[in-house]
Amino acid sequence: MTAGDTGGSGHSGAAARADAALAGQVASPDASLTADDGLIATSAAGLTYPWGKAAPGKGELLQVSESVHWARIPMPGSLGHINSWLIEDGDDAVPAYVAVDTGLMLQDCSDAWKALFAGALADKRLSRVVCTHLHPDHIGLAGWLAKRFSAPILMTRGEWLQARYMIADVRDEQPAEVTVMQRGCGWDDEAIEAAKAAGWSRFGRMVARLPFGYQRLIDGQRLSIGKGEWRIVTGSGHSPEHACLLNEAEGVLISGDQVLPRISSNVSSNAGEPDANPLGEWLASIDKLLRLPADLLVCPAHGEPFRGLHTRLIALRDEHHERLDAVAAALAEAPRRVIDCFGLLFRREIGADHIGLATGETLAHLRYLEQAGRVRREDRDGVWWWTAA
Numbered sequence: 001m002t003a004g005d006t007g008g009s010g011h012s013g014a015a016a017r018a019d020a021a022l023a024g025q026v027a028s029p030d031a032s033l034t035a036d037d038g039l040i041a042t043s044a045a046g047l048t049y050p051w052g053k054a055a056p057g058k059g060e061l062l063q064v065s066e067s068v069h070w071a072r073i074p075m076p077g078s079l080g081h082i083n084s085w086l087i088e089d090g091d092d093a094v095p096a097y098v099a100v101d102t103g104l105m106l107q108d109c110s111d112a113w114k115a116l117f118a119g120a121l122a123d124k125r126l127s128r129v130v131c132t133h134l135h136p137d138h139i140g141l142a143g144w145l146a147k148r149f150s151a152p153i154l155m156t157r158g159e160w161l162q163a164r165y166m167i168a169d170v171r172d173e174q175p176a177e178v179t180v181m182q183r184g185c186g187w188d189d190e191a192i193e194a195a196k197a198a199g200w201s202r203f204g205r206m207v208a209r210l211p212f213g214y215q216r217l218i219d220g221q222r223l224s225i226g227k228g229e230w231r232i233v234t235g236s237g238h239s240p241e242h243a244c245l246l247n248e249a250e251g252v253l254i255s256g257d258q259v260l261p262r263i264s265s266n267v268s269s270n271a272g273e274p275d276a277n278p279l280g281e282w283l284a285s286i287d288k289l290l291r292l293p294a295d296l297l298v299c300p301a302h303g304e305p306f307r308g309l310h311t312r313l314i315a316l317r318d319e320h321h322e323r324l325d326a327v328a329a330a331l332a333e334a335p336r337r338v339i340d341c342f343g344l345l346f347r348r349e350i351g352a353d354h355i356g357l358a359t360g361e362t363l364a365h366l367r368y369l370e371q372a373g374r375v376r377r378e379d380r381d382g383v384w385w386w387t388a389a
């Protein structure tokens with residue numbers, strides 16, 4: 001047995017049990033469930049990257065601040081990876097780390113962790129597993145890691161409950177509400193049939209079994225980790241109650257998907273909560289994050305650590321408003337359906353692969369405008385036409 005199989009000294013039994021539990025589950029890579037990167041083109045001008053394009057290799061950690069170390073977990077799809085941030089915890093006799101975000105329940109991801117257990121994390125343990133939010137690339141291996149190290153999982157209640165609800169929602173057929181929304185947004189029969197044929201309830205297949213209980217994170221809460229103190233800063237719009245971790249003394253923000261350097265986070269309306277205004281929540285979260293110090297080192301879930309938090313937030317905010325204004329102006333000329341707005345919002349052609357994501361993001365923009373009283377929706381035989389109010 002190698003060090004990679006034991007997951008650190010004294011954990012061989014737990015590691016074997018965790019691996020056996022993982023092997024009994026069915027992983028199914030599905031790009032539609034790791035759509036962290038939205039389709040809105042954004043400017044990343046003005047940001048600086050202290051490590052350039054460098055990133056830790058397999059089994060390696062790269063130290064980015066006094067207590068924070070960077071690991072990279074490979075992923076399929078356009079993202080290619082997720083970063084896991086490891087914060088030094090515990091006393092010196094038993095070196096331990098708090099892991100923030102974990103990767104998908106895929107062999108490549110668990111192999112990357114095993115390489116860490118054989119490499120930079122040999123003879124160390126994970127004391128806690130934090131998930132910034134519920135998306136499968138963030139919580140996919142949390143249950144496996146938690147079992148392996150008998151470590152608790154820490155999440156906000158909104159993220160934990162949403163994850164629990166999505167895992168529990170096991171059904172073969174696409175819910176009728178989703179079909180109604182697709183038709184309302186202007187999808188043709190072919191696109192709807194293709195979506196139906198893809199089936200439903202894929203979420204649970206990307207996530208290793210979670211423990212029964214968790215530890216709740218609350219906005220503003222102070223968390224002692226090792227010698228440092230971290231504050232929870234929540235945001236919303238990409239997910240219900242996303243947690244960022246702020247260490248003001250070290251000048252570090254672990255930002256999850258709430259702030260990404262090069263890609264815009266996916267902000268989508270969905271049939272589960274059709275009256276929600278996720279873009280409104282997203283823009284309010286940007287205003288909230290703008291109250292944090294401007295010179296933080298931002299450690300995102302995707303891409304490289306960077307400086308320029310305010311520059312990035314202002315670019316994201318302004319680009320959403322530019323797109324909103326473009327949509328409102330077009331709707332003053334003539335009514336449009338959701339699919340007729342794609343060209344106003346996205347700089348790329350939307351094919352069958354991206355129609356779901358594009359629809360969710362476009363609907364989020366139209367809902368924002370509707371709640372602001374700038375546009376209104378008219379239902380014509382189940383198809384929604386949007387016009388200026």
Ligand SMILES: [Zn+2]
Binds near residue numbers: 036239
């Ligand atoms: Zn995400």
